[in-house]
Amino acid sequence: MTIFTSPYPDLATLDLSITERVFQGLESLPDEIVLTDGPTGRTMTAAAFMEQVKQMAGGLSAAGFGAGHTVAIMAPNLPEYCVIFHAVAWGGGTITTLNPTYTAHEVAHQIADSGAELLITIPDFMDVAKDGAKDTPVIAIGSPEYAALFGEAIQSQVPVDLDAFTVVLPYSSGTTGLPKGVMLSHRNLVINVDQSIVAADFQPGEVTAAFLPFFHIYGMTVLMNIHLAGGGALVTMPRFDLPMFLQISQDYKAPRMWVVPPVALALANHPLIDDYDLSALQEVFIAAAPSGPELSDAIAQRLDCKSLQGYGMTELSPVSHVVPRDAPLSGAAGLLVPNTACRVVHIETGADLAAGEEGELWIKGPQVMQGYLNNAKATTDTMAHDDWLRTGDIGKVDENGYLFITDRLKELIKYKGFQVAPAELEATLVAMEGITDAAVIGQPDDEAGELPIAFVVTADPAPDEVAIKAHLGEQLSHYKQVHEIHYVDEIPKSASGKILRRFLRDGLNA
Numbered sequence: 368m369t370i371f372t373s374p375y376p377d378l379a380t381l382d383l384s385i386t387e388r389v390f391q392g393l394e395s396l397p398d399e400i401v402l403t404d405g406p407t408g409r410t411m412t413a414a415a416f417m418e419q420v421k422q423m424a425g426g427l428s429a430a431g432f433g434a435g436h437t438v439a440i441m442a443p444n445l446p447e448y449c450v451i452f453h454a455v456a457w458g459g460g461t462i463t464t465l466n467p468t469y470t471a472h473e474v475a476h477q478i479a480d481s482g483a484e485l486l487i488t489i490p491d492f493m494d495v496a497k498d499g500a501k502d503t504p505v506i507a508i509g510s511p512e513y514a515a516l517f518g519e520a521i522q523s524q525v526p527v528d529l530d531a532f533t534v535v536l537p538y539s540s541g542t543t544g545l546p547k548g549v550m551l552s553h554r555n556l557v558i559n560v561d562q563s564i565v566a567a568d569f570q571p572g573e574v575t576a577a578f579l580p581f582f583h584i585y586g587m588t589v590l591m592n593i594h595l596a597g598g599g600a601l602v603t604m605p606r607f608d609l610p611m612f613l614q615i616s617q618d619y620k621a622p623r624m625w626v627v628p629p630v631a632l633a634l635a636n637h638p639l640i641d642d643y644d645l646s647a648l649q650e651v652f653i654a655a656a657p658s659g660p661e662l663s664d665a666i667a668q669r670l671d672c673k674s675l676q677g678y679g680m681t682e683l684s685p686v687s688h689v690v691p692r693d694a695p696l697s698g699a700a701g702l703l704v705p706n707t708a709c710r711v712v713h714i715e716t717g718a719d720l721a722a723g724e725e726g727e728l729w730i731k732g733p734q735v736m737q738g739y740l741n742n743a744k745a746t747t748d749t750m751a752h753d754d755w756l757r758t759g760d761i762g763k764v765d766e767n768g769y770l771f772i773t774d775r776l777k778e779l780i781k782y783k784g785f786q787v788a789p790a791e792l793e794a795t796l797v798a799m800e801g802i803t804d805a806a807v808i809g810q811p812d813d814e815a816g817e818l819p820i821a822f823v824v825t826a827d828p829a830p831d832e833v834a835i836k837a838h839l840g841e842q843l844s845h846y847k848q849v850h851e852i853h854y855v856d857e858i859p860k861s862a863s864g865k866i867l868r869r870f871l872r873d874g875l876n877a
Contacts, residue, residue, distance in 0.1 A: 369719040370710055371764050373703035378561050380733065384524045385534060385556040385592065386453045390417055392571075392596040401595060402446035403602045405576065405615055411446045416595075418520065423454030426518030432485045434459030434525050437536070439483035439503075440582070441465035441474065441496055443605035447508050448581050449591055451487055456534050456553070459525030463536035463548065464582035467492060468844045474499025480741065481536050481548055487513070529553040536740060537584050539681035540779055540788035548740030549584075549681045559588055559684035559734040560596050562704035566689035567652070567677075571598035573622055576615035578604040578630075584685040585655050585784075589625055609633055613643040620647035627655045627784035628662070628816055631674075635665040648672045650692060654679065655784035656816045657772045660698030677701050678770060682749065682756055684734040688770050699769040700762070707732035710755065711764055714776060725763045727776055729755045780809035780817045785846045787819050792839070792847060796823060799838045801830040806858045807849065821849040824857060 381388065393401060397414035404410075411419075427433050438455045440462060442448050455462040463481040465474060467488075478486060478500050488496040490507045497505050506512045527534070533550040540546050563569070573594065579586035594601050602615045607630065616624060626634070631653045634640060651666050654677040666674040673692050678700035679685035687709070688701030703709060710719055711726040720726045735756045738746035749757055759777025764770055780787040789807040796805035804824035809817030823835070830838075832852045839848055 368710070369721055370708050371703065371722075371768060372708050373705050374768060375565060375703075375705040378558070378565065378705045380554070381557055381561070382529065383557055384456060384527065384529065384553045385560070386420065386457045387524050388557045388560060389453060389592060389595045392598045393417060396598060399600070401600045402449060403600070404445055405602045405604045405611060409446065416446075416450065419450045419517070420453045420457050421520035421522060422517040423450060424458035424521040424525070426516040427454060427460065427485075428458050428521065428525075429518045430516060432460065434527075436485075437461040437463060437481055437483045439463045439465055439478060439481065439486040439500075441467050441469065441486060441488045441492060442508060443467050443489070444577055444579075444581050444586070444603040445489075445508075445605060446603060448603075449595070449601075451508075452535075452581070452587075452591070457524055458521060459527050459532075461533050461536060463538070464587065465538075466580070466582055466844060468846070469495070469499070470842060470844060471495050471499035472842045473844060475501065477538055477546070477548075478503055527553065529557075531737075533737060533740075535587070537582065537587065537681050539584075540786050540791070545788055545791050545794070546786075547742050547745055550737040550740055551684055552737055555684045555734050555736065556588065556592065558706065558732075559686055559704075560592050562706060562732075562734065563589060563593055563686045563689065564597050566686070566691065566702070566704040567593075568692050569593055569597045569599070570622075573597070573599040574619045575599070575601065575621045575623055575625060576604055576612050576619070577601040578607045578612055579625055579627070579655075583655075583785075584681040585625075585627075585679070588685060589654075609637065609639060613639065613645070616645060616648065617643045622647055623650045623652060624648065625652050625654075628653060628658045629783045629814055631658060631662055631666060632814055635662055635669060640669070645670055650675060652677060656781040657700070663697045675701075678772065680758060682736040682758075683730060683732075684736070686734070687730045687732065690769070696769050698771065699765075700772050701770055702768050703770075704732075707734070709764070709770070711762065714761070720763075722764050722766045725761055725773055728758045728760050728762045728770070728772075730758060731755050780807070780819050782809075782817055782819060782846050783815050787817075787847050789819075792819060792821065792843070792849065795839060795842050796821060796835070799830060799835065801826055801828060802835070804858050810851070818850040819848065820851045820853070822853045822855050822858060824855060829854070 393413035400410045401413045402411040486500045486505045536548040538546040577590045650673045663674040675690040678688035690701040708731045710729040761774040762772040792807040793805045806822045810820045812818045
């Protein structure tokens with residue numbers, strides 16, 4: 368068996384909850400501002416953050432949403448998001464994070480599947496939240512009901528089993544299928560924070576513009592938890608806005624930008640970049656979707672900084688690989704973080720492959736998820752013998768241990784860093800009257816990464832493209848929309864998913 372190992376020494380496993388680990392990074396700087404709301408300038412010190420977390424944990428417990436209960440949050444990035452997340456965790460509960468652009472249909476699925484008993488959102492999202500949550504209580508941040516959730520402070524972490532208890536349930540499509548609740552423990556989150564701090568050489572005092580959504584595991588771990596646990600600070604952005612992002616980066620002298628490929632493309636090419644002083648910038652870190660060496664090199668040259676990549680997935684909490692700042696390599700996805708190993712496995716035979724050979728990437732480490740909620744089959748399909756996680760990505764490891772992602776075995780489409788599950792779009796399409804069969808593939812795109820493209824088989828009368836897009840728009844979030852619709856006589860059923868996508872793509876390009 369060929370096992371690739373991390374170049375870093377193993378880290379000690381801390382017996383701390385994720386919130387205890389965050390507090391550990393903040394307790395020595397109580398008067399420092401650690402959270403700033405970008406649009407308004409509202410600030411929160413480390414001491415105020417910790418006290419609000421403890422008080423909200425007490426209020427949630429008194430209201431019946433404490434230990435052992437699941438609370439949902441559907442909100443953009445703002446300081447209160449961090450408070451809610453850690454209040455639930457501190458009080459011994461589970462938090463499930465919803466995309467704030469979800470439709471009521473998508474909200475209903477996650478609330479029901481996660482078993483959430485309370486949904487916290489913002490006033491602008493109340494109508495959609497209530498429509499989707501149905502009988503589940505919904506509270507808006509800033510309302511009197513929200514203020515009532517702050518009660519007598521709970522001074523210590525409510526005891527939980529750090530390995531067995533699920534503290535957070537982000538949703539991911541995994542390697543295939545519909546979105547599933549990824550069960551992550553306190554241990555998963557704590558070790559991945561420390562693995563990432565070491566591998567990314569995170570320094571206390573780092574401030575960054577936080578536009579990567581906290582509901583997504585990238586923003587959750589790499590922004591919210593690493594910056595707080597590492598003694599840094601965040602300036603939150605409710606959505607990506609290039610001028611605001613650049614203004615914050617300039618004004619706060621951000622040494623590092625955490626971005627996704629579409630934003631990286633803007634940093635390389637947009638003329639607006641030249642209007643801002645980014646001389647404090649040392650690094651642009653790109654993740655959530657593969658990025659070629661040309662883009663990294665263009666950013667490094669334009670901004671006179673290091674441009675690095677990392678690799679991960681929700682099921683890994685999420686980080687497994689990071690390109691080190693002191694040994695950059697264009698196009699590489701990184702070296703293994705501490706306490707982590709990987710294998711490259713032949714897709715058909717399951718045999719281990721040597722350095723330089725392409726196969727499916729398997730990962731093993733303490734950051735690997737507990738499993739998928741209510742889905743034993745998906746968990747079994749994803750987890751190989753002896754706790755190895757099948758990533759569904761195809762790559763190779765060079766002789767120096769750098770990972771390169773070259774293709775994807777899994778069906779997911781990556782649109783601007785977001786996961787789009789073909790199965791979810793296909794199910795929504797065939798639920799429409801007049802569509803009898805459907806297939807969705809990803810079409811490569813320089814800006815978005817991939818664009819979802821639909822192939823449909825229709826009955827008479829056939830819905831037109833406008834009607835189909837309207838149907839999808841009512842049911843699914845903006846990033847799950849198809850960009851082209853092609854009418855076909857049939858969709859082959861005997862082919863595997865990978866062969867089917869190639870068949871459809873070849874027909875599209877013929």
